[in-house]
Amino acid sequence: MAFSSEGGVPAERVAAAVNDLVEVRDGLVRLRGFLPPPPQAEQSSSRPPCAAELMDATMSKLMSAMATLGGSGDIAGEVDAAGRWTSVAESADPMVVRREGESSAGRTRRRRGGGSRSGRGRSSNKRVAATLEDGHVWRKYGQKDIQNSPYPRSYYRCTHKLDQGCGARRQTQRCEADPSNYDITYYGEHTCRDPSTIIPTAIANAAGAASDGPNNNIISFATGGVVVANSSRLAREGTTATTTSAATQLSSSWGTSGGGGGGDDVFSSSGERFMQWDELAAAVGHVSSVGVTSSTVGSAPAAENDGGNGDTAAGGGGDGGGAGSFPSSPSAGSLGFVVGPLGSIEDVDDFFPFDP
DNA sequence: CCAATTTGACCGAT
DNA sequence: ATCGGTCAAATTGG
Numbered sequence: 225m226a227f228s229s230e231g232g233v234p235a236e237r238v239a240a241a242v243n244d245l246v247e248v249r250d251g252l253v254r255l256r257g258f259l260p261p262p263p264q265a266e267q268s269s270s271r272p273p274c275a276a277e278l279m280d281a282t283m284s285k286l287m288s289a290m291a292t293l294g295g296s297g298d299i300a301g302e303v304d305a306a307g308r309w310t311s312v313a314e315s316a317d318p319m320v321v322r323r324e325g326e327s328s329a330g331r332t333r334r335r336r337g338g339g340s341r342s343g344r345g346r347s348s349n350k351r352v353a354a355t356l357e358d359g360h361v362w363r364k365y366g367q368k369d370i371q372n373s374p375y376p377r378s379y380y381r382c383t384h385k386l387d388q389g390c391g392a393r394r395q396t397q398r399c400e401a402d403p404s405n406y407d408i409t410y411y412g413e414h415t416c417r418d419p420s421t422i423i424p425t426a427i428a429n430a431a432g433a434a435s436d437g438p439n440n441n442i443i444s445f446a447t448g449g450v451v452v453a454n455s456s457r458l459a460r461e462g463t464t465a466t467t468t469s470a471a472t473q474l475s476s477s478w479g480t481s482g483g484g485g486g487g488d489d490v491f492s493s494s495g496e497r498f499m500q501w502d503e504l505a506a507a508v509g510h511v512s513s514v515g516v517t518s519s520t521v522g523s524a525p526a527a528e529n530d531g532g533n534g535d536t537a538a539g540g541g542g543d544g545g546g547a548g549s550f551p552s553s554p555s556a557g558s559l560g561f562v563v564g565p566l567g568s569i570e571d572v573d574d575f576f577p578f579d580p
Numbered sequence: 581c582c583a584a585t586t587t588g589a590c591c592g593a594t
Numbered sequence: 595a596t597c598g599g600t601c602a603a604a605t606t607g608g
Binding site for chain 3: 365366368370371377379381395
Binding site: 363364365366367383 | 583584585586587
């Protein structure tokens with residue numbers, strides 16, 4: 225629905241294009257994370273085009289294009305005609321609260337959360353990628369052979385689940401049709417914060433741009449807030465966002481920001497390192513404190529594994545000491561989890577599952 | 581020694 | 595009874 229063939233272009237083509245754009249965007253986002261902090265001090269009137277700014281501009285163009293292609297602008301929407309980009313909202317679910325303390329000695333395990341607790345009001349976001357690497361650090365916790373598929377499915381959770389209670393998960397499986405690609409489905413949202421997160425940089429970088437940048441049509445993060453200007457979709461929907469806090473992090477915007485979505489939970493896939501920018505903007509307009517959710521591994525976790533067998537390596541990737549150990553959970557206060565007034569955060573307890 | 585992965589067991593849903 | 599998802603002991607790697 226999101227992508228309809230406007231005019232003569234078949235929906236699949238559009239979907240494919242959007243899919244590519246998504247990838248491009250991801251790449252940009254990631255790249256931005258590596259940019260050196262620009263001369264923030266001198267945000268003088270005329271500065272040489274800083275890489276970050278260029279990226280911002282590029283990004284905004286991208287978003288614009290995506291919005292256009294997406295018609296309704298619901299980029300987070302679904303497109304499965306081409307089998308590539310899907311976002312499904314699952315229905316709410318009966319209570320699922322369990323926390324078995326189980327000291328687990330011996331092999332006696334008691335009821336673990338098993339089964340498809342799919343219906344947690346969670347949404348999933350499926351996509352196809354050539355690599356399992358997506359900028360996040362995952363820890364594999366299971367693998368299963370699936371009935372119809374020749375390839376097993378691997379289950380990952382965010383490395384920071386214990387650390388920070390990050391509830392992001394993903395499932396990967398080699399694409400049947402195209403074994404060189406992976407089918408990756410994301411569930412939940414990253415609420416973790418990583419030191420190497422790219423957001424701060426992004427914010428810093430854009431800080432200058434916001435004020436006097438020659439670009440309009442740019443989404444930039446200023447230290448004081450987020451300023452969104454002239455995004456076709458935003459314009460269309462009349463969303464204007466200006467925000468607030470000195471965000472050092474933006475956390476997921478679960479909520480459906482008011483208007484459109486309605487009850488279903490709209491969520492920014494973790495597949496996208498960030499939530500859709502425009503969604504972010506919208507959300508941000510409603511929430512006051514924003515936190516960044518994306519965590520990125522600054523140092524590429526090595527490898528791509530994959531070679532022949534794939535499926536296994538992936539995730540957490542080696543790392544051993546690297547990004548893995550990051551006990552940044554000092555003051556929860558600074559974590560800025562936003563669980564705001566937004567509606568649908570159905571399982572908050574999933575984010576703060578336990579207490580030590 | 582610690583942390584990540586492997587792998588079979590367990591469990592809820594179908 | 596079967597399937598898919600998760601847990602956690604055992605194993606492996608750094």
